[in-house]
Amino acid sequence: MPRKKLIAANWKMYKTPDQAREFFRAFLPLVASHTRDEIAVCPPYVCLPAAVEAAKGSKVAIGGQNMYWEQEGAFTGEISAPMLLACGCTHVIIGHSERRQYFGETDDTVNKKLERALEAGLTPIVCVGEVIQEREAGLTEEVLRRQCNGAFRGISGEKAARLTVAYEPVWAIGTGRTATPELAAEAHQVIRHQAAKALGDELASKLRILYGGSVKPDNAKALMSQEEIDGALVGGASLDAKSFAGIVKY
Numbered sequence: 001m002p003r004k005k006l007i008a009a010n011w012k013m014y015k016t017p018d019q020a021r022e023f024f025r026a027f028l029p030l031v032a033s034h035t036r037d038e039i040a041v042c043p044p045y046v047c048l049p050a051a052v053e054a055a056k057g058s059k060v061a062i063g064g065q066n067m068y069w070e071q072e073g074a075f076t077g078e079i080s081a082p083m084l085l086a087c088g089c090t091h092v093i094i095g096h097s098e099r100r101q102y103f104g105e106t107d108d109t110v111n112k113k114l115e116r117a118l119e120a121g122l123t124p125i126v127c128v129g130e131v132i133q134e135r136e137a138g139l140t141e142e143v144l145r146r147q148c149n150g151a152f153r154g155i156s157g158e159k160a161a162r163l164t165v166a167y168e169p170v171w172a173i174g175t176g177r178t179a180t181p182e183l184a185a186e187a188h189q190v191i192r193h194q195a196a197k198a199l200g201d202e203l204a205s206k207l208r209i210l211y212g213g214s215v216k217p218d219n220a221k222a223l224m225s226q227e228e229i230d231g232a233l234v235g236g237a238s239l240d241a242k243s244f245a246g247i248v249k250y
């Protein structure tokens with residue numbers, strides 16, 4: 001069974017609720033008849049209600065960009081899986097490299113968040129990827145193995161079927177430098193191999209592995225044609241309705 005691709009937008013810290021509504025007004029008609037792939041948009045928290053409302057009745061899913069692993073409590077500034085669900089979210093990005101780089105996210109916190117997201121019934125998109133120094137030192141495979149092993153620790157069972165991974169080489173994020181389709185496919189194989197070791201062959205064969213890092217309308221087709229690439233996580237090029245629709249319909 002071929003894996004259905006997921007094309008997900010990561011808006012990062014861009015857009016107000018009004019701008020989110022405006023995006024959906026322009027975007028939804030462009031993808032109304034698109035059924036080949038799943039589509040998700042992950043706006044900032046404050047836009048979630050507006051995005052959920054705007055996307056109602058469409059096939060576009062809404063997700064958070066992060067979450068905390070506790071349900072509720074004295075954790076100022078954090079947001080939990082039940083809160084995301086209550087807003088109408090179905091997806092959540094976990095362990096994005098910007099969170100690892102600027103906000104102290106580690107393989108261990110990624111693992112805790114992943115466990116909670118799966119338990120809550122969310123579809124997590126776990127991000128992994130090497131920085132340029134690691135790639136140049138020939139450490140890509142080792143880094144991916146470490147990040148995957150850390151993330152997948154203790155994850156098993158039926159709920160793990162919703163797990164999604166995004167391979168995002170950090171040197172390709174927001175730089176206009178994209179991994180070649182072959183390079184990405186190679187990394188995806190490493191990730192799938194680690195998933196097979198941690199989760200078993202069956203789950204690993206169904207695991208969707210997205211590519212992220214400077215995906216644009218003009219390179220989406222080459223990337224998405226790789227059998228190993230099961231979708232895209234798109235930052236910059238997802239902020240504009242026409243450009244994101246161009247990627248969805250590569």
Ligand code: PGA
Nearest residue numbers: 173174213214234235236
């Ligand atoms: P980019 O970001 O498409 O702007 O490179 C991707 C991401 O960080 O998820």
